[in-house]
Amino acid sequence: MTVTRQHKKVETLIKKSWLLDKAGMLFWQQGYHATSMKDIANACNCKPANLYNYFKNKEDILYEVIRSITEQGVSSIRYLEKDEDTSPVEQLRSLIKSHFRFLAGMKQSSILLSDTGIKDLSIEHQKEIIKLRDTYDRILRKIIERGINDGYFAPIDIQVVSNLIASVVIRSSFWFSNKGRLTIDEVGEIMFSFVCNGIWGNSNIYPAPKQESN
Amino acid sequence: MTVTRQHKKVETLIKKSWLLDKAGMLFWQQGYHATSMKDIANACNCKPANLYNYFKNKEDILYEVIRSITEQGVSSIRYLEKDEDTSPVEQLRSLIKSHFRFLAGMKQSSILLSDTGIKDLSIEHQKEIIKLRDTYDRILRKIIERGINDGYFAPIDIQVVSNLIASVVIRSSFWFSNKGRLTIDEVGEIMFSFVCNGIWGNSNIYPAPKQESN
DNA sequence: CCTACCGATCGGTAGG
DNA sequence: CCTACCGATCGGTAGG
Numbered sequence: 001m002t003v004t005r006q007h008k009k010v011e012t013l014i015k016k017s018w019l020l021d022k023a024g025m026l027f028w029q030q031g032y033h034a035t036s037m038k039d040i041a042n043a044c045n046c047k048p049a050n051l052y053n054y055f056k057n058k059e060d061i062l063y064e065v066i067r068s069i070t071e072q073g074v075s076s077i078r079y080l081e082k083d084e085d086t087s088p089v090e091q092l093r094s095l096i097k098s099h100f101r102f103l104a105g106m107k108q109s110s111i112l113l114s115d116t117g118i119k120d121l122s123i124e125h126q127k128e129i130i131k132l133r134d135t136y137d138r139i140l141r142k143i144i145e146r147g148i149n150d151g152y153f154a155p156i157d158i159q160v161v162s163n164l165i166a167s168v169v170i171r172s173s174f175w176f177s178n179k180g181r182l183t184i185d186e187v188g189e190i191m192f193s194f195v196c197n198g199i200w201g202n203s204n205i206y207p208a209p210k211q212e213s214n
Numbered sequence: 215m216t217v218t219r220q221h222k223k224v225e226t227l228i229k230k231s232w233l234l235d236k237a238g239m240l241f242w243q244q245g246y247h248a249t250s251m252k253d254i255a256n257a258c259n260c261k262p263a264n265l266y267n268y269f270k271n272k273e274d275i276l277y278e279v280i281r282s283i284t285e286q287g288v289s290s291i292r293y294l295e296k297d298e299d300t301s302p303v304e305q306l307r308s309l310i311k312s313h314f315r316f317l318a319g320m321k322q323s324s325i326l327l328s329d330t331g332i333k334d335l336s337i338e339h340q341k342e343i344i345k346l347r348d349t350y351d352r353i354l355r356k357i358i359e360r361g362i363n364d365g366y367f368a369p370i371d372i373q374v375v376s377n378l379i380a381s382v383v384i385r386s387s388f389w390f391s392n393k394g395r396l397t398i399d400e401v402g403e404i405m406f407s408f409v410c411n412g413i414w415g416n417s418n419i420y421p422a423p424k425q426e427s428n
Numbered sequence: 429c430c431t432a433c434c435g436a437t438c439g440g441t442a443g444g
Numbered sequence: 445c446c447t448a449c450c451g452a453t454c455g456g457t458a459g460g
């Protein structure tokens with residue numbers, strides 16, 4: 001009995017995440033408001049009314065889609081949070097490449113959906129998503145801070161520069177194409193080099209702690 | 215007679231651009247599909263039917279809004295196109311600061327509307343907008359190319375790096391706030407320094423032509 | 429620049 | 445998971 005009930009529950013969850021995947025694809029392709037419950041139902045081979053057995057309403061579907069994407073994004077770099085041993089430079093490289101790999105790897109350029117869709121969420125749901133994003137920012141800022149303290153990076157404005165770095169990675173998932181000249185990891189490497197050295201610095205030399213001479 | 219007719223025409227154009235301003239604001243705040251013709255009419259103190267005296271249909275309004283924004287954006291840096299005398303470094307600084315000033319200066323973070331709205335345009339309209347954007351990319355790439363040839367910048371991947379630079383500027387208009395700690399020009403300066411030197415380089419030294427020694 | 433109106437579609441519910 | 449149905453609103457037109 002209990003086993004059967006749990007089995008039912010698991011099946012429902014699997015089906016639910018499958019529905020979310022279909023809905024997310026449509027939201028991304030057409031936009032939230034341009035996608036009707038009928039559209040979603042058609043993509044899922046069921047009737048609109050059935051969707052209400054899985055979700056409270058349309059906004060609830062959007063929320064679950066965005067939350068899932070955001071959580072995955074944060075998860076892709078969370079392993080860096082507790083690590084205090086690795087050099088900040090290597091951590092930054094990991095963060096950039098991991099996050100870019102995640103963003104560019106999705107068939108959907110999901111970030112656009114998150115950016116525009118957030119305003120269609122209830123205030124409570126908006127807050128939850130923003131809280132999740134803050135985790136990402138916190139990890140990035142901590143790496144930069146350590147890098148500055150340890151003499152790897154110049155004494156830059158942490159707040160602004162962490163935003164600049166995130167901007168590069170996030171926005172790049174926009175123009176990147178799998179069919180292009182370069183692979184995800186090649187672009188990731190160029191991106192890391194750009195963040196470290198800019199367009200002036202030598203792209204083959206990565207930061208090492210500065211000498212305390214001058 | 216002719217004078218009166220022209221006068222009429224001018225008045226219509228003024229009214230039209232006023233309507234576009236109102237519509238653009240709504241599209242940006244709520245999204246294209248979430249904004250109804252009635253919403254626009256209400257904001258313009260008229261009836262929905264009247265809007266069809268100025269625009270063919272709803273898509274036409276969106277097109278004119280996006281085209282206007284994109285044209286203004288390109289115009290803000292077009293003065294750099296023919297200039298071959300100024301140093302590429304100074305040109306890059308100008309481009310970054312001009313474009314960022316434009317983006318951050320609008321009450322609307324209009325880039326989001328352009329990004330998401332473009333898919334709601336007809337194919338022909340999409341092509342026109344993309345063509346306009348190409349002008350921007352071309353100007354930026356030319357500056358970088360000159361910078362590399364003249365020895366100001368490292369021999370970087372022009373295509374990728376120009377995308378990275380544009381990403382920084384465009385995405386930054388997202389998180390920038392007028393009520394924040396820094397002014398538009400201060401952030402612009404940090405942005406320029408970041409692009410030139412990365413987080414490793416000294417933020418007070420800008421590129422000078424490299425010596426041909428090694 | 430308006431009133432009056434159109435068919436189509438929307439998100440969501442009742443009830444099984 | 446469905447059929448049947450709801451009131452509300454949509455973009456757009458006719459005609460003046």
